[in-house]
Amino acid sequence: MNLKIYTMRRTVYGGDAGRLTLPTSVGEITVLDNHEPYVTILSAGKLRYEVAGAEAHLVIKGGFLEVREGNEVRVLADE
Numbered sequence: 825m826n827l828k829i830y831t832m833r834r835t836v837y838g839g840d841a842g843r844l845t846l847p848t849s850v851g852e853i854t855v856l857d858n859h860e861p862y863v864t865i866l867s868a869g870k871l872r873y874e875v876a877g878a879e880a881h882l883v884i885k886g887g888f889l890e891v892r893e894g895n896e897v898r899v900l901a902d903e
Contacts, residue, residue, distance in 0.1 A: 825840070825841055825842075825844070825855070825856070825857050825858075825859070825895045825896070825897050826839070826840060826841075826894075826895060826896045826897065827839065827840070827841035827844060827873060827897045827899070828896075828897070828898050828899070829871070829873070829882065829899045829901060830898075830899065830900050830901070831900075831901050831902065831903050832902070836882055836901070837873065837875070837880070839875070840875070841873045841874055841875055841897075842856075842857070842874040842875070842877075843855070843856055843872075843873065843874040844871070844872070844873045844874075844897060844899075845871070845872045845873075846866060846869070846871040846872070846884075846889065846899070847866060847867040847868065847869030847870070847871070847884075848864045848865065848866055848867060848889065849864065849865045849866075849867055850864070852869070855889075855891055855897055857895060858895055859891045859895075859897070860891070861891055861892060861893055862889070862890075862891040863888070863889065863890050863891070864888070864889050865886070865887075865888060865889075866884060866886050866887040866888060866889055866899070866901065867886060868884065868885050868886060869883075869884065870882070870883055870884075871883075871884050871899065871901060882901065882903060883903065884901040884902060884903055885901075885902045885903065886901075886902045887899060887900050887901035887902050888900045
């Protein structure tokens with residue numbers, strides 16, 4: 825999937841990712857390749873994403889997730 829993670833201050837990541845796991849207002853979810861379009865509010869917790877087999881993370885206070893058609897995922901996070 826093409827993942828882009830933004831905060832108000834910086835672009836955290838932009839590129840290919842194999843998996844994204846994050847806290848939402850309804851519980852933790854994992855987004856994989858070809859996920860259906862989806863929009864949700866993020867909760868405080870740890871956002872984790874996999875790049876080239878290695879896991880990276882970002883501690884967030886909240887934000888928004890948008891999964892778009894075409895395997896595009898956008899995260900606007902408050903850190």
